[in-house]
Amino acid sequence: MSEAAASWYNTGYDGVNTEEQRLQSLSGPRRLWMPAGATKSLVLVDDEAFCIHEHNAKLNDRWDNNHTCMKNIEDPCESCTRLGDKSRFYIGYLTSIDCSAFVDKKGNKYQYEVKLVGGKLGSLKKWRRKKEDRGSLVGTMWKVTRETDKAPSIGDEWEFHKTVEDEAALFSLANYKGKKLSELWAKAEENEASMTFLAQTFQLEFDPESDGKKLVRRVPPFNYMEVFKPRGNAFIKDLLGGVTKEEALGDYNDSGGSGGSGGSSGSGSEDDVPF
Numbered sequence: 001m002s003e004a005a006a007s008w009y010n011t012g013y014d015g016v017n018t019e020e021q022r023l024q025s026l027s028g029p030r031r032l033w034m035p036a037g038a039t040k041s042l043v044l045v046d047d048e049a050f051c052i053h054e055h056n057a058k059l060n061d062r063w064d065n066n067h068t069c070m071k072n073i074e075d076p077c078e079s080c081t082r083l084g085d086k087s088r089f090y091i092g093y094l095t096s097i098d099c100s101a102f103v104d105k106k107g108n109k110y111q112y113e114v115k116l117v118g119g120k121l122g123s124l125k126k127w128r129r130k131k132e133d134r135g136s137l138v139g140t141m142w143k144v145t146r147e148t149d150k151a152p153s154i155g156d157e158w159e160f161h162k163t164v165e166d167e168a169a170l171f172s173l174a175n176y177k178g179k180k181l182s183e184l185w186a187k188a189e190e191n192e193a194s195m196t197f198l199a200q201t202f203q204l205e206f207d208p209e210s211d212g213k214k215l216v217r218r219v220p221p222f223n224y225m226e227v228f229k230p231r232g233n234a235f236i237k238d239l240l241g242g243v244t245k246e247e248a249l250g251d252y253n254d255s256g257g258s259g260g261s262g263g264s265s266g267s268g269s270e271d272d273v274p275f
C-alpha cells in the first residue's frame, strides 16, 4: 500500500484518478445472469477459463459482492473466517458478448454487451468437453437456456449455433456498460489516461504496424489479472461491515447466486444477427 493510500487525506488532485479507478474496480464488468426459463444468444470471446476461489455475500439485498478469496495470500481470509466455506466457490471465467436484447427496469435497452460468464465445476466440465469436441470455442455463438431456478444462472443447456464470420461487425456492435467499444478504443488512442484505464479492464491488443499506438478492432478478453486482483482483508472488512453470516448467505441456493442484474430478458432472434 502506498503512503498516500494509507493516509486519510490527499492534497492536490492525484486522488481523483485513484478514486475513479477504485470505483471502477468495485463494480467491475457485468456478469451474465439469467432468470429461470430464459434463453440467450452468447458469443464466447475466449475459451481458457480464468479460475479462482471467490466469495459472494448478500449485502443490502444485492448479490453483486463477489470478491477473490484471500486464502494463501493474506491468511486467514476475512470472508472464510466470517462467512465460512459455503460462501466460497471455485469459479472459472470466460469473456462473452450477450447478443440478446435486454430492457432494464428504467426502460434502457442493452444488447451486445461484453460480460463475464462465470461457471462452477459443472459448467467448467461442459466447456472443457465442448472445447475438446470443437478444437476451439473462440468466436463461437451459443443458444443458452436456463431451464429452472435450480440450474446454474449462466444457463445449463448450451447449444452450438454458429461461428462468427464477421469479427469487425461484431466489434462495431459490442459495448461495455453502455459505451461502444469502437468509441472507447478511439478515445484511448488519443488519451493516455483513457488507455491506462481501458487496459485495466481488457487485454488490449495493439496493431504491430502502428508502433503500439493503434488498437486492433476485435473484442478482447477481460484483463482477468486486474479484474479479479485480490483486494485484501481490509477491503473485505469494509465491504462486509456488520453483516452476520446468516444475512450474508441469504437464500443462496447454489445455482450461481450472483443474481441481481434483474430485469426481463428477451430471447432475441439469432437469424438477424449481422455477423
Ligand SMILES: [Zn+2]
Pocket (backbone or CB within 6 Å): 055, 068, 069, 070, 071, 077, 078, 079, 080, 081, 088
Ligand atoms: Zn476466503
